[in-house]
Amino acid sequence: MAKPLRLVHYIYLTFAFSVIYTDAGTHRNFTYVCDPARYAQLGLDIKSLPFCDKKLSYDVRARDLVRQLTLHEKVRQLGNHAYGVPRLGIPEYEWWSEALHGLSNVGPGTFFDNSVPHATSYPTPILTTASFNESLWNTIGKAISTEARALYNLGHAGLTFWSPTINVARDPRWGRIIETPGEDPFVVGTYAMNYVRGLQDVEGTESNKYKDLNSRPLKVSACCKHFTAYDVDNWKGIERYNFDARVTEQDLVETFNRPFQMCVQNGDVSSVMCSYNRVNGIPACADHKLLKETIRQDWDLHGYIVADCDSVEVMIKDHKWLNVDNETAVSYTLQAGLDLDCGVYYTDNVENAVKHGKVREGDVDQSLQYLYVVLMRLGIFDGQPQYNSLGINDVCTSAHIELAGEAAREGIVLLKNDNGILPLATERNKTLAVVGPHANASVTMIGNYAFAAYNKGSPCRYSTPLNGFSSYGSVNYAAGCSNVKCVDGNLIGAAVEAAKIADATIIVAGIDLSIEAESLDRLDILLPGKQTDLINQVADAAKGPVVLVIMSAGGVDISFAKSNPKIHAILWAGYPGAEGGQAIADVIFGKYNPGGRLPLTWYQADYVDKIPLTSLQLRPDDSKGYPGRTYKFYDGPTVFPYGYGLSYTKFIYTLKAAPSKWSKKLNKFQHCRDLPYKNGTIKPSCPAILIDDLRCHKKFTFDIEVKNVGNRDGDEVVLIYSQPPLGILGTHIKQLIKFQRVSVAARTSKLVHFAINICQGLGIVDSNGNAVLPSGSHTIIVGDHQIVHPIQLTYN
Template structure:
């Protein structure tokens, strides 16, 4: 959504009654229900598109062929008008399910009968769990509630989630929506969450994947190189992301490729911004050639809302008219145009664009066939008997609420724990001072693209289960513009057995349409923390509720602050999860999915610079753990536990031998200046390799819990390229696994990697290459490592 209409849109929606939303009538079964069509005076036998024995594409073509040109154009926006004479009802494509079914968009609504759904933690916290099976389970719960809402006439079957943009710079306002800064981790999240939303058990791999039935449709967004919203006057509607092909392939496209090829996502949403001068939603290379051609998308491509309008009115792309903008987007491969709140350029201008010869009617037909095949796959035309029984009891079910709590627990990251202060004992720490602007947080815990939730368990609620709680805000709100409320908070801390200070950010600081300008706690929050810590009688635990990077070096270095937890925005059960961790009911095991930079990072490079690699001439330190060359407050992958783990690689990794075949050649590779021995054959082009099992290698990691507490450990495996390869990553994640290890015991984790993917580098010229030489396989923070030799001859 464009910022100029963002807040207006929310105002408009707040003024719209539930009856103004597209409602999928409670007695609506499915389009081709014979009794339904009979009630409309129609005979199902007359409609070939209702013949289930035919291929889906043939059925969709029959439906489209029956429409007039005018009727066709009214189906191309998110609020599709339907064709009553064919028994085709209106359909709202736009629903959201980022971390639960939400009221964002126009396709879903809640009311007194169904007041809310399960709201999981925002994505950045769930990502910190590094638990792929959790991500898939969350998707399964969300799709179950989505199906139940559909049956109740309150939702559609197409969900524009997840957001899988890599966090290039944590100043971006939408950090909470995404799985972190590593493209492989982000892509793995996408694959699992999408599979959870879409997959129907037992029907994951039919003979014809093009007709694979789906539980609901999932859409990976925002494609691509989108991570600037509104920063010092630079707005996403006009922003031109200048991206090197190397960065595009290595970082910005990789999660989307995984989402489509491994997750089998049925939709991709293109973004507002231009990329190297071309609007993303009008670039045939990005859409038609890459998503649909190279990656084989089985589904549809949709614009972020108003993107086609932005192409014409903001970007003034090619100086074109609205009809020309529509033609450019559709020819590039854009099937559906979202208009916010009610305007769709496709719906308004495609008819005339066809009449004046800017676009062929056959192009419209192709887009509509993609859309209707998808709706057939989700059961909109033929029904989905296996989900027919889902209803109100399947929304906010106890098992769903428990999973939301577990997701929050697993994501919480323990950043500091001096002298094993945590966990607190409920026998010793019976009187708590709970202070700070988020100490009584409720709705703030669910972030954006959320709610309403089933319920809200605030930190006060959570800690009250373990101790007597006394509460003082300390600040009037997150902005904490005044220190006038600090005295009551300090007075409580002077007498409490322990003091919990909960600070952070909220949607007034970081949000869609609102990028950050610094990494500090707002207003007087830092002062509040220091003043309360100075007078506290018992240990002080700092809890940070925010999406990511905040420079809390002052607390990290303060000996009076014994422990620090990062809790993201922990969802509806957040207060319970935080208290469970503090009091040891759950042993934290989360790891940071983003680098926490020092405050002066924001002065070293602008948010609008898209490059990831350091630039010595400009003084840029690089971005993400893969390229950043400066100091950190906390590094990517950091996180403590109440126990201790030791890691050992127990397998000796064999060398990889690549024997060049005919028409397979050695490739040049850039090397740094220095005393590096350049191999006789520097590298081989990955696309020239078969990349089959002969290039696989195993890494077995032994995880030993040497402490006195059961706990979960996250094993992150990296690869490091041979020494001397120029301008490449320092290391890259190639695999990870969360594993539970009882105290005193050992678990073995087996990884299988393919050299083509796991040892690959992307050269400046855009080639993906497998370098020869000695690569390193590393576990966590260089705790264990083993070399692997690649020989190319």
């Protein structure tokens, strides 16, 4: 998401949906489609329309509606702008809205004006993920869906939001890391399921209470995107619109597809978006195996599959796949399982494709069935009375603003704190030099897919770093650079002079959407321009302690600052949202004790010289000199490793009552599978069993005592990794299998309980893409090797 729609089309949609959901010709808001009074006003007999009969299932009602449509009427519902069916009282609907980290006006489905000028802006997902707090992710989803319902009631939004982005951040150069939950597929999937449930779940109707999940009500409809192997936007002239992602089945199953599987199966998401790129030669939106077989059949999606905007056009004009014409292209994508086209190719070409025998009308009917069931689950046909009272007073509430600030505070990561220089003392008449290109950041903090960047609204309020630090002392501000590209050093002198006389100096530097963004990948992972010169000169001249704050999504090689004794502390603040300035200040001055952890590896600068961004290979390849990617496969030097983060206090762990062995007696249908081992490794008699054959419900449980031995209350993120038996070739170094954030008061301890499914926690994916559970000595690693505990698995 999202290639802009053709200009004429976009302007039409923006104009046409100044009211999102209207009766044709009247532009009058109404509560729901099957309102008897509405049909009476339209002069239609609602009793003759079974699709409005609430006693029938959604499936039956949707089928009845589809069967009443002509082919022409059907295809006009298959684009993001659904034209409606006036003769049946079916109104227009705009499917495309965005809610990545707050409501956005990207996409024509949501808009802001004087009556609804703003919505709450939360930190971008990469920083929110750094909190490693599942309940926070879910709570943010709930808050955003409440504002979405309020805007829907006010005629300013639809109820289908194409968020979240859950692609794995495989390489630090990718421009869209800002949107993602990091590099670990398990964490990305866990974020997805929690955020999606926050957006979608109607309280009291969680999925385990419904035998038919297609009947489960939705607060709003979420969409996990972009499926799959999508993480090249524009790198050295290679664009996402023509990129062919060459990826092994092993990497697809283990890394690229895993978050989507968790989003569908655990999050019960109601939509999945396919991506622009090809996957092993086939456009993702035309791949029957990916869409119909994997998402629809294997994972049992309860919802619809939508194309990234203009993906069908991209397939024809950019990929030039099979040199097909428009009608053939839409027939391929429909048969592959693509239900909704963000764009006009379906509405313009499907009718002729059916008439010319290239696709069955039944395929169109099936897609419409999925779409209408989702709209019915949203209450668009019958209403959702519990949300009727929501309105402007439920947008930008004090609770939502505080939640945005809390998310920023929880995500901020302390990377360096020499001699415990932080937190800074709060002294009367303290003077602060606040310098750097982000020292007065506002729009930069809210990242992309946020309306303020498009000058059509603003967050509820902004708290810039200058605002935040002004609450702790007298601030002398000097930008040091005119922007993050910092092409000359003309402004460095003023920043140096400010540091010379200040009691403390805070340098706020980093990158922004001019460096990393959708359609813009990075070529290096260094600070741009003369930012390094600015930081070093200010640090050399500073009278008091120096704190460096980095705003970025992808990692930045700041080895120079890490090793510079005159830079006493470093924090990473991602893009912290509209409340970010105050959050940064609160952490630096100790009002909040940082507990965030890096959700991706920060590599050294020469990493990018060793492997092209366009190679999707995750495992190292000595023959090509390729290093591994992500902490799971890379064991070289880093600036900061995955999961790194400091606190103002100290925690120690003690393992309680952990199992040391697990055995399984095999039946006649469970067969041993071979695995490759390094030379000299003694191979077990039964190396592994297919996880699908184990029907694995067994869990191993243990407790970790987390003791705060310092003098400050604090949060600790307990990270649990598993390591496969030594000697197996081609598997990961370790993998994160569980995590929990826990608050522990000073000089106290808490017991944290973990229950981990044997197969999910200790399984691996073999070279053929099969999930297997190896026998042998597995290892549980807690944190940075604070605890190392073996578990012996045997088959007999």
